[in-house]
Amino acid sequence: MKQTLTVLFILVSCFANAQVTHVNLQASGLTCSLCSNAINKALQKLDYVNKVEPNVQQSSFDITFKEGANVDFDQLKKKVEDAGFSVAKLTAVMHFDHVKVVNDEHVTVGNTVFHFLHVNDQELDGDKTIRVLDKGFVTAKEFKKNSIYTSMECYKTGVAGACCAKANLPAGKRIYHVTI
Numbered sequence: 001m002k003q004t005l006t007v008l009f010i011l012v013s014c015f016a017n018a019q020v021t022h023v024n025l026q027a028s029g030l031t032c033s034l035c036s037n038a039i040n041k042a043l044q045k046l047d048y049v050n051k052v053e054p055n056v057q058q059s060s061f062d063i064t065f066k067e068g069a070n071v072d073f074d075q076l077k078k079k080v081e082d083a084g085f086s087v088a089k090l091t092a093v094m095h096f097d098h099v100k101v102v103n104d105e106h107v108t109v110g111n112t113v114f115h116f117l118h119v120n121d122q123e124l125d126g127d128k129t130i131r132v133l134d135k136g137f138v139t140a141k142e143f144k145k146n147s148i149y150t151s152m153e154c155y156k157t158g159v160a161g162a163c164c165a166k167a168n169l170p171a172g173k174r175i176y177h178v179t180i
Contacts, residue, residue, distance in 0.1 A: 019095045020071040021127065026060040027080055028088040028139075035085065036061075042079040048072075059088075070111070073176060077136055088139060090132045096124035104150050106167040106175065113160070113167075113175045117149040130178040134158050150177075 027039055036054045043052045043061060048069035053062040065071055077087050094109075100123050101107055101116045108114075117133060132138075133146050135158065147155060152163040155177050160169035169175070 019068075020065060021093045021095055022062060022064045023071070023073075023076065023090060023092045024060055024062055025076060025080065025087060026058065026089040027085045028059065029085040030056075030059040032056075038083040039080055039085060042083040043076065046075060046079065073132055073137070074174070087137050090137045091129050092132070093127055093129050095127050099124045101180075104152070106164060106169060108167075108169075113169060113173055115150070115152070115154060115175050115177045116179065117146060117155075117177055118179050124180075128180060130180055133177045133179055146177075146179075 025043075030036055030039075033056050036056050036059070039061060040052050040054050043049055043063060048065050048071060050064045050066045050069075055061070063076070071092070073090060073092070076090070080087050096109075099107060099109060100121075101114075101119060102121045103119050104115075104117060106113055106115050114130070133143070135143050135156075138146070153161050154163050154175050158175060158177075160167075160171055160173040160175055162171075164173075164175070
């Protein structure tokens, strides 16, 4: 029975669909509006970014994307780092279309693989906010704290390895660890 459910989960995952509508990115290390402006300019250089709205008081940026754009969370993080800062928190609002998620399991959405941690098994439909828990997207303390939610090696590395074989993921495939 468990094998049947696993095969069904993998088939559903292959056809899962979701679109990132916007992201809230909180940066660390900001001390003034000039710092905020440097990140703002860097983020606006990404071709899939539609609009960036900085919030200096909260050191955050609300980012919207062009319709149908493939959003790359790692590129967003790199732009912040290239401006001389780091990401303290990244949440994304995504529109899901009947995507089944299981705690501590992988799901492929489009070309992106998500590993859901500390969630109830459920079907995601409509707009949902996810939070990226990977190294570099949360503080080191929070990254360590979240490690209790999985024993899979991919959480430490951010890429598929032997632990991801049952999800049929190629070794080295980028995996985003997220929660709802």
